[in-house]
Amino acid sequence: MGIFINKNTRLLVQGITGNEGQFHTRQCIDYGTNVVAGVTPGKGGQKMDDVPVFNTVKEAVDCTGANCSMVFVPPPFAADAIMEAADAAMDMIVTITEGIPVKDMMKVKNFLKGKRSRLIGPNCPGIITPGDCKVGIMPGPIHKPGGPIGVISRSGTLTYEVVYQLTQKEIGQTTCIGIGGDPIVGTSFIDCLDAFEKDSETMGVVLVGEIGGTAEEEAAEFIKRKVKKPVVGFIAGLTAPPGRRMGHAGAIISGNSGTALGKITAMKSSGIHVCEDLGTFGELCAEVFQSS
DSSP states (O other): OOSSOOTTOEEEEETTTSHHHHHHHHHHHHHTOEEEEEEOTTOTTOEETTEEEESSHHHHHHHHOOOEEEEOOOHHHHHHHHHHHHHTTOSEEEEOOOOOOHHHHHHHHHHHTTOSOEEEOSSSOEEEETTTEEEESSOGGGOOSSOEEEEEESOHHHHHHHHHHHHHTTOEEEEEEEOOSSSSOSSOHHHHHHHHHHOTTOOEEEEEEESSSSHHHHHHHHHHHHOOSOEEEEEEOTTOOTTOOOSSTTOOOBTTBSOHHHHHHHHHHTTOEEOSOGGGHHHHHHHHHHOO
16 A cells, blocks of 8 residues: 555646646556546646646546645746645645755645645655555656555666666565755655555665754664664765755765765664665665565
């Protein structure tokens, strides 16, 4: 069944009539996701293929019973789109949009306090429960249904790489989540780790981090205290120079914090099996998970 999304998820797409929205909506539908609505202000009453388009999220929810939103709205308007979805009591809001200003995300973060909605992203590839539901831009065929491993990552591309290596080793996944690479994101490593620890079908977890911030160190401490299932980790950016942003807005070493070495040390001290050569990730996972 996985975590957060499943076959019962009813998806609406904000920004469905844009090029990216149309392309990835079709990809989600082809994978088997139940896409019930789209939202583009001013285009209500139209259709994107067979998907009805509404002017507002609330109208879409009232008409279709949608419980999850995927956001493809351009950066200047994305924060308002997220808050509109939360106002409509979406269970999940998966924000793919990259380049949302940090000050806008601070406003979103405060707005979501006390709301029922869980935000994944922004600047993320989304979430997939293989064989059940895909809400995002990840390539569906590389995933293997049936578990038993959960995947959490700050990097979209690295998510695809580790998932591919797991699948090549015949290791299925329960749910794979790209939490996003921005400084402020909705769902953290710890949120996902807690959900995977409580999920009866997840027997182990893969955690992929990168330089910048303290999310990986905090996750390592949580794993040490709360997670009984085996965890395999990888940190990208071991050779990154201080002060230079590497890829994501949050991937920057500032002063003495956020280094790959510091994160790897924290992970190892918490009992995480750390892979330092991405090319051997699948082999390490097979060794760790098959012996657990």
